[in-house]
Amino acid sequence: MVEATPVTASTKKVAKAATSAFEAAMPKLDIPANLEVPAVMREMAEKSVQSAREAYEKMKSSAEETTDLLEDTYSTATKGVAEYNAVALESLRTNVNAAFDYMGLLLGSKSVSEAVEISTGHLRKQFDVLSAQAKELSTLAQKVATDTAEPIKASVEKSIKKAS
Secondary structure (H helix, E strand, C coil): CCCCCCCCHHHHHHHHHHHHHHHHHCCCCCCCCCCCCCHHHHHHHHHHHHHHHHHHHHHHHHHHHHHHHHHHHHHHHHHHHHHHHHHHHHHHHHHHHHHHHHHHHHHCCCCHHHHHHHHHHHHHHHHHHHHHHHHHHHHHHHHHHHHHHHHHHHHHHHHHHHHC
């Protein structure tokens, strides 16, 4: 435990002497009580404050626009991905049902030639179905990408127009 040193008269004298020595070493600055800031300085300060306010407002506006853009982009992308997933799941359901139908017909065939005919017909039909599904999914993916990128593209064009 630290004990406090008692303040004695000699300690006070030493502190007063140190303060006096410090004040004597420092230059004297006589600042008048009614000091007026020159008009030029006041005007510069006001312009600086106004410029700072304008810069803040521009940054705030830009941040709000960017936030809105991101929200729109995210919303569009979410809807597009959900639509894409729904189409993909429907394609999967169709393909699984076709496979079960094929297996039922194949197991019900009475001869090898009938089984070959069923297999050939199924493969031809599935090739056409899979081609159509791939085309539909590809078209939908392009649409989602375009719809998602459109707000970003518009924002960039707007920014370029502002800058020029």
